[in-house]
Amino acid sequence: xxxxxxxxxxxxxxxxxxxxxxxxxxxxxxxxxxxxxxxxxxxxxxxxxxxxxxxxxxxxxxxxxxxxxxxxxxxxxxxxxxxxxxxxxxxxxxxxxxxxxxxxxxxxxxxxxxxxxxxxxxxxxxxxxxxxxxxxxxxxxxxxxxxxxxxxxxxxxxxxxxxxxxxxxxxxxxxxxxxxxxxxxxxxxxxxxxxxxxxxxxxxxxxxxxxxxxxxxxxxxxxxxxxxxxxxxxxxxxxxxxxxxxxxxxxxxxxxxxxxxxxxxxxxxxxxxxxxxxxxxxxxxxxxxxxxxxxxxxxxxxxxxxxxxxxxxxxxxxxxxxxxxxxxxxxxxxxxxxxxxxxxxxxxxx
Amino acid sequence: xxxxxxxxxxxxxxxxxxxxxxxxxxxxxxxxxxxxxxxxxxxxxxxxxxxxxxxxxxxxxxxxxxxxxxxxxxxxxxxxxxxxxxxxxxxxxxxxxxxxxxxxxxxxxxxxxxxxxxxxxxxxxxxxxxxxxxxxxxxxxxxxxxxxxxxxxxxxxxxxxxxxxxxxxxxxxx
Numbered sequence: 093x094x095x096x097x098x099x100x101x102x103x104x105x106x107x108x109x110x111x112x113x114x115x116x117x118x119x120x121x122x123x124x125x126x127x128x129x130x131x132x133x134x135x136x137x138x139x140x141x142x143x144x145x146x147x148x149x150x151x152x153x154x155x156x157x158x159x160x161x162x163x164x165x166x167x168x169x170x171x172x173x174x175x176x177x178x179x180x181x182x183x184x185x186x187x188x189x190x191x192x193x194x195x196x197x198x199x200x201x202x203x204x205x206x207x208x209x210x211x212x213x214x215x216x217x218x219x220x221x222x223x224x225x226x227x228x229x230x231x232x233x234x235x236x237x238x239x240x241x242x243x244x245x246x247x248x249x250x251x252x253x254x255x256x257x258x259x260x261x262x263x264x265x266x267x268x269x270x271x272x273x274x275x276x277x278x279x280x281x282x283x284x285x286x287x288x289x290x291x292x293x294x295x296x297x298x299x300x301x302x303x304x305x306x307x308x309x310x311x312x313x314x315x316x317x318x319x320x321x322x323x324x325x326x327x328x329x330x331x332x333x334x335x336x337x338x339x340x341x342x343x344x345x346x347x348x349x350x351x352x353x354x355x356x357x358x359x360x361x362x363x364x365x366x367x368x369x370x371x372x373x374x375x376x377x378x379x380x381x382x383x384x385x386x387x388x389x390x391x392x393x394x395x396x397x398x399x400x401x402x403x404x405x406x407x408x409x410x411x412x413x414x415x416x417x418x419x420x421x422x423x424x425x426x427x428x429x430x431x432x433x434x435x436x437x438x439x440x441x442x
Numbered sequence: 443x444x445x446x447x448x449x450x451x452x453x454x455x456x457x458x459x460x461x462x463x464x465x466x467x468x469x470x471x472x473x474x475x476x477x478x479x480x481x482x483x484x485x486x487x488x489x490x491x492x493x494x495x496x497x498x499x500x501x502x503x504x505x506x507x508x509x510x511x512x513x514x515x516x517x518x519x520x521x522x523x524x525x526x527x528x529x530x531x532x533x534x535x536x537x538x539x540x541x542x543x544x545x546x547x548x549x550x551x552x553x554x555x556x557x558x559x560x561x562x563x564x565x566x567x568x569x570x571x572x573x574x575x576x577x578x579x580x581x582x583x584x585x586x587x588x589x590x591x592x593x594x595x596x597x598x599x600x601x602x603x604x605x606x607x608x609x610x611x612x613x614x615x616x
Contacts, residue, residue, distance in 0.1 A: 095580040098558035099476070106479055108471035108492070116467060116493050120500035121460040338594050 159186040161209045163264045163272050164220045168211070169422040174351075178211070178423065182323030183351055185210045194319065200312030202227030203297060205273070207316045213350040214324035215417045217277040217285060219292065221316075223259070224270045229309055231271040232262060235300035236309065243277065244291035244317075252283040278417065284324065291317040326350045327426050333437055342414075344434060349376070351426055353419040356434065360412050372416055376424060377431040384424060458503045466499060470513065473582070474520050480577055481524040483566055491527055495520045517582060518592040521574060528570060564611055572607035575600055 160175045170178065178184035186209050187196050197206040204224045211218045225231050241257055242249065260272040275292060279285070292315070299309040326348035333344045340360055348355045356372055376384035432439045458466075474495060478488035498519050565576055578589045586604070590597045 095558075095561070096583055099480075099562060099581050102558040102562060103476045103479070106472075106476050106485065106488075108467060108475055112475075112489060112492070113464070113467050113471065116471075116496045117460060117463060119493055120497055121458070121463050338591070 160184070161186075161220060161222070161272075163260070163266070164209050164211075167260065167264060167272075168420075174423055174425070178351060181325070181351075182321070183211060183213055185212070185321070187318060195315070195317050198314040198316055200314055201310050202229065203310050203312065203314070205294060205314040205316065207292065207318065210320075210322075211352060212285070212320075212322040213352045214322075214326050214348070215279055215353050215355050216419050217253075217279060217290075217320070217322065218352075218419075219275040219277070219290075221273040221275070221292075222266075222270065223273050225310075226269070227310075229297070230268045231259065231265065232268050233299060234259075234262070235298075237298055238273070238294040238314075239296040239298045239306075239308075241275070241295070242291070242293040243275070244289075244293070245283075245285065246288050247291065250283065252279060252281040254278050254280075276419070284322075285320040286322055286324075288320055289317055290320045291315065323350075326355070327429075327441075329432065329439060329441060331434070331439060333439070335435060335437060337435070344437070347374075347432060347434070347439070349424065349426060349429070349432075351420070351423045353417060356416045358414050360414065373433070373435050374416075374418070375433040376429050377433060378425070378428045379430045380428070384420075384422075384429075458500060462503075463496070463500060466516070467496065470516050471496075474516070477517070477577055477582060478520060478524055480562065480565065480581070481521070481570075481574060482527055487527060491520070491523050494523050498523065511588070513582075514584065514588050514591055517578070517584070521578070521592055524574075525570075561611065568607055568610055572603055572610065575603040576607040576611065579604055 160170070160179075164170075165175060175184070179186070187194065187207050196208075197204060199205075202225060204226065206222045206224075207219060208222050209220045211220075223231060237258055241255075243253060243255060244250075245253070255275055255277040257273070257275045260274055262271070265271040294314045296308050296312065297310040298306045300306050327350070329347045331344040331347055335342055335344060342358050342360045344356070344358045346357045354374060356374060378384060429441045432441060471492065475488055475492050478491045478495075479485050482488050482491060495516070499516055502519075565573055568576060574593065575589055578584045578592060579586075584592065586597050586600050589595075589600045593600065595603075
């Protein structure tokens with residue numbers, strides 16, 4: 093028996109059933125929503141795994157590092173020194189509950205949602221919410237997720253953002269009745285949030301039965317809002333290096349990075365809109381030799397927030413431009429980066 | 443190279459018809475789902491990944507070259523989606539690593555399936571770069587050249603990864 097046949101035999105229960113097929117068709121050919129970049133709800137299990145963070149908005153007063161949500165710090169491997177630096181540099185904001193303009197807590201039917209902290213830079217805004225249950229509903233299930241969510245900027249939806257959301261891993265839960273919830277926002281088109289009002293609206297906390305059918309565990313709407321400010325400061329390195337990827341000549345043009353993310357830009361001779369789904373292997377090599385990012389994507393030093401914008405758009409010069417934006421799962425000490433490796437090409441960081 | 447557009451576009455010329463999408467799901471869906479399951483080591487996550495694969499297929503079929511290999515093209519999309527999933531913060535690095543748990547089965551019905559499960563358990567323990575190449579070669583039955591195309595690696599790199607991956611699975615390959 094060939095290996096393929098053996099595997100197929102062992103996996104005969106893993107197949108595309110009618111429900112999954114219809115779901116795919118509903119999300120594609122039957123959907124009218126084609127412009128949104130990413131946002132699709134993750135499976136609750138996946139969402140629950142998300143140890144995420146967020147960033148982004150910053151309220152008016154200067155926050156103290158001591159006010160960091162330790163669960164968030166654990167998620168992003170942030171030590172005491174980095175906590176202070178991220179606040180001082182404007183990448184972290186500990187939301188101030190005494191700011192009367194902000195609505196940072198909302199309660200409905202025994203569920204209280206509080207926006208505690210944000211992390212953010214030019215390309216991403218990550219918001220960390222604390223969810224408390226004051227009724228019999230435990231927050232331990234991996235299947236729980238808020239049904240729908242809106243993110244409004246100055247009261248309006250924006251086509252320049254996309255997001256993921258979900259409960260953080262159970263190991264970061266405070267108790268069976270208190271657990272973090274993240275909203276990870278990707279910003280595009282040069283969108284700036286500073287000075288703008290962010291509104292987060294969550295609806296109905298859903299559970300999932302054994303047959304994957306969803307049901308409303310707690311109904312309600314939870315709306316929060318605050319004024320955002322964020323740091324868009326990124327280190328920038330001109331690359332100007334041609335490499336060959338999939339038989340295509342690519343010129344790496346620039347790399348920006350902050351403690352929270354990187355943004356790689358490149359050009360090529362390609363048709364506008366042509367698919368190019370290569371994910372570059374970007375590694376940050378620190379002064380002590382530590383390599384930040386395992387090309388296997390399984391190193392704790394580096395985990396992306398997951399959104400990669402990989403389509404070409406032609407620029408004025410007729411070249412196709414591409415960009416790749418990824419977030420870090422562990423904050424990067426940008427001062428100690430000595431080299432950057434992109435698909436094996438080494439660039440020195442001054 | 444001139445891009446040759448296929449004939450299944452609708453309206454704005456970007457997206458394919460429902461019939462074509464159904465055909466793509468029927469033809470490749472189950473194999474891709476199994477590939478994603480073994481790649482991600484998570485059955486539910488694999489279903490999410492599969493949906494994302496088909497969203498990408500739907501949105502980019504307009505740039506698919508008619509003279510290209512459809513299976514290679516769609517497999518490449520699947521591998522990249524899986525790779526992106528693994529790089530996301532919510533991807534648990536200690537994913538379930540036992541096939542029995544992954545597939546929800548306690549006992550298999552024959553010795554050969556037992557062997558397949560043992561082999562898959564060893565495949566799941568491989569590092570991602572070996573796992574992906576081994577799966578593409580032995581499960582998807584792609585050639586080295588096609589794997590190079592799918593993964594964006596040089597053929598020599600693929601051969602090297604295959605060699606090292608095989609060493610971990612030697613007892614099944616002999």
